[in-house]
Amino acid sequence: MHISCSFLSLSPPLLLTAKMRPLLPTALLALISLTPLVQADYSNYDYSNQFAPAGSSPGNQSIDYIAPWPPKYRSWYGAWRVQLEDISSGVCNLSLAAYQGDTTARAALGPVRMYCWTHSNCILQTIPPHMAQSLTGASILLGLMPTILSLLGLSVAEMALLHMHRPLLSVLLSLSAPAVYPGRFLIWEDPLRANESHTGAWVIRAFPARWAVVISIAQYVLALAAIALNVHNAWTMGVRAVLVWYCDASYWPLLWVILSIVIHTIAVLSLRIAIRPKRPQPNSSVPPNSGGIPESSKARSNNPILAVLRSEFTISANSATQVRDHYSVRLGPFAVVLQYIGALAALIHLIFGTAMFSSLLYIGNGDAIPIVLRFMAAAIVSRVILQFEIGGMIRVGEDRAVWNGIVQPLIGHGGEGRGEEEGERKRLRL
């Protein structure tokens, strides 16, 4: 396809004004007075090669085509907003009008493969090279973003463990930290051991009942706020940027956020299949580090729905029992394979995110960093909530001390051999 190159046709005085353009956002007055000048700078785009070649499969877009809601090219990210608006409604005004459904503009343009792409072609051909470089740099940063976020994300085993205690909270957390820590493929991670006492882990002790309620509510509020931040961030990206593989659509970044539910579901299914209820032991004693809350056992005898609700809203530090008290793990091939599939799905989700975020156009370097920081903030919030819950489940045995709420290294003579053994096990699991 032949595309006429407009940069080469810039004459020397015009190059001079092109250099001045980055100064524009600094002074509004200068901006307003220079705008007509800037519009005059760009040379006209040649729309002659926008149709689909004869015999190609989707063909030319119908002249009655209506672009899906929300319309593209209405709002832009801040770094290059002025320039992009100038170009979009200036030299590219014909394809913009055609995209928005103006029939006379469409008639003037003639048949094109896609109205949305015709407009993007005009913009991309008109923007100066330094802007194009900024967009390229941003797309590398955004492409790496899912991987960076996954380092902060929850692991499949942790999500499954939390789900056993607090299903609703775990679903909220999986949405607020969409990039899952993928873990090692083909290594089974025991979710019921995700709360083992490692050296350096924070132990959360039981809180007074009133505080426990406040903390529980705060967890939901924080998780919901993190989700709102993610959804807003992803939707804004979808609307302001143009995805290379689907010009019209705005939902792809949001889809990436929501798809983390699938990984979560696979992880939970794997654990649900693997566990068997233990036979109730008569007179089983209250576990050592529990807060000794008696209501929980009372509720269990009452009403199963009430018991589930109570477990959902009780922070784990105040919960009288743990999953391990009620269930034991009996691994069948199905449960193991499901967790492998979960780890693979997390990886595919990362690849999908990398491909998608690196294909978003019109996000400048200066805009990519706040986008990444917002997703990171949400991921950190959900990570802290998860770690708080896991800290509440840690049971410290006789061989370790806890000092200032932190689990200390193994003590005693016999402990060392076991410590090595544990380290070995941990290495295998990682």
Ligand SMILES: *[C@@H]1O[C@H](CO)[C@@H](O)[C@H](O)[C@H]1NC(C)=O
């Ligand atoms: C699209 O329109 C152009 C111009 O009319 C025409 O040459 C081409 O064959 C059309 N493409 C298809 C796939 O019909």
Ligand SMILES: *[C@@H]1O[C@H](CO)[C@@H](O)[C@H](O)[C@H]1NC(C)=O
């Ligand atoms: C597009 O811009 C040109 C000048 O660059 C102007 O003559 C024309 O009227 C504009 N068309 C529309 C539809 O705004």
